[in-house]
Amino acid sequence: MFLFCGQYALTSTDQKTFFSGLPSYLSGCVPFPWLASFFPIWENLFWIAFPVPVGMEKVELLAPCRNWQSLKAAEKYADAVYFGTHVLNLRQQADNFDIQELQEVTNYCHDRDLEVYLTVNAIIYDNEIQVLRETLEAASDAGIDAAILHDLAAIQVAREIGIPFHISTQANVSNTLSAQFYQDLGATRVILARELSLEMIKAVAGGLSTTGVEIFVHGAMCTSISGRCYLSLDCMDSDTFSGNRGRCVQPCRRRWRVIDEENNEFLYNGKMFLNTKDLCMIEYIPELFMTGARSFKIEGRMRDPHYVEVVTRCYREAMDSYQEGTYTKDKIANWLDQLSKVFNRGFTTGFFFQRPTEKDVEHDIRGNVSKFRMIEVGYVNDFFSKKKVVKIILTNGSLKLGNEIFFKGRGSTTYFHQEITSMRIHGKDVTETPVATSKNHVLVSIKVKERVKENDRVFIFTNETYENFKAGKDRTKRYNLY
Known part of the structure; x- marks a missing residue:
């Protein structure tokens, strides 16, 4: 099977040079100059066909989970999920799961054909060995498919217990020999350092016989080598806030003044020169498949379920x-549009094609560059299961037919969203509610597709606050950005 997914206009003399210079992961690509006859406007148009290997081993899509809501958000699309408990993982500021929930989470995932990986990837100290052992034993008893580890003590305990383990990107595996070392220790997978090119990934994957390779394809990039950074610890003067202990305060996302010992200041004009953009490889799925990686990983255990x-x-x-042969530029554009609306710092391809440069850093905006936000508009007052009707108390803004409305649990596992197709106020159908404020609430009834619980929070996802602000309107004051 071949997939036409690239379009180039080169002179005929350049074509031979171009194809002879393609990297090895594109070996087998074939030019089709005769296609130019269908496009007379571009005399030298031809297409690249990426081969889709028939019978290739399935590539896993691995999604992050900070809580039950994120798990429900991922379950329809992921092949596997990864998460942490409240100890020894590098996202201690996420909600995380209680160790007592591991069995329930594992059963929930396995019932939906999801693999389950537990992150235990922090640096381990002597006084934590017992906690480490208890955590891995609980994971093994629950049937967790693998633990994601970094510290050699964690690897040793996992070997003793007999739980499968993956090597965290914190181990900075960057070459075949290192990967083979962990393979010999019994690792079923190595999560490679983010600082590798496509060619380097392919070389490592090709040098392993029993251990698979996992790579990050989307999400936050650390300015340090695979996250092994001590800047947060130094700034806070406490290992409580170490990035290697799961509590990084992200000083790299701030503006800095750099002054040397002779009081000379390097002028950066207020730019954030360490604030890396987010990785996004949605445009290069064929190239990723050609690396031989068995798992594509999404970063985001601190992110909203949406x-x-x-x-x-x-x-x-x-x-x-890609695997069906329908990977097109129009689809890519649509995916990029969707990805640009949720949290992002701008996008980069990281190290996959070349070493990052200044253009891969977001200099001006510290956090989310998207103009869309989750706006909390109210909460669930009551739910009538037979009629599938929810009563919502609006405290902030208004709703209208056609809005996409989100329900998120407040101390519950609720997470779903749907379009508003009908609304009633005081028993009468309405197309739009009055504007609610913190002092003047509005009670509205809406038909829903799933069960909700009392006090579940209600949101809309919109860029309206920004548009109104630009238009000089005052409505932004009633919104609380989430």
Whole structure:
């Protein structure tokens, strides 16, 4: 099977040089100059056909989960999920799961054909060995498919217990010999350092016989080598806030003044020169498949469930489209549009094609560059299961027919969203509600497709606040950005 996914206009003398210079992961690509006859406007148009290997080993899509809501957001699209408990993982500021929930989470995932990976990838100290052992034993008893580890003590305990383990990107595996070392220790997978090119990934994957390779394809990039950074610890003067202990305060995302010992200041004009953009490889799915990696990983255990859902869905569609031979530029544009609306710092391809440069850093905006936000508009007052009707108390803004409305649990596992198709106020159908404020609430009834619980929070996802602000209107004051 071949997939036409690239379009180039080169002179005929350049074509031979171009194809002879293609990297090895594109070996087998074939030019089709005769296609130019269908496009007379471009005399020298030809297409590149990426071969889709028949019978190739399935490539896993791995999604992040910070809580039950994120798990529900990912379950329709991911092949596997990864998460942490409240100890020894590098996202201690995420909600995380209780260790007592591991069995329930594992059963929930396995019932939906999802693999389950537990992150235990922090640096381990002597006084934590017992906690480490208890955590891995609980994971093994629950049937967790693998633990994601970094510290050699964690690897040793996992070997003793007999739980499968993956090597975290914190181990900075950057070459075949290192990967083979962990393969000999019994690792079933190595999560490669983010600082590798496509060619380097392919070389490592090709040098392993029993251990698979996992690579990050989307999400935050650390300015340090695979996250092994001590800047947060130094700035806070406490290992409590070490990035290697899961509590990084992200000083790299701030503006800095750089002054040397002679009081000379390097002028950066207020730019954030360490604030890396987010990795996004949705445009290069064929190239990723050619590396031989067995798992494509999405970063985002600190992100909102809507982020997890959108990103996982886009990559699911992209991977399936590639394998089905329907991966097109129009689809890529649509996926990029969706990804640009959820949290992002701008996009980069990281180290996959070349070493990052200044253009791969977001100099001006510290956080989310998207103009879309989750706006909390109210909460669930009551739910009538037979009629599938929810009563919502609006406290902020208004709703109208056609809005996409989100329900998120407040101390519950609720997460779903749907279009508003009908609304009633005081028993009468309405197309739009009055504007609610913190002092003047509005009670509205809406038909829903799933069960909700009292006090579940209600949101809309919109860029309206920004548009109104630009238009000089005052409505932005009633919104609380989430």
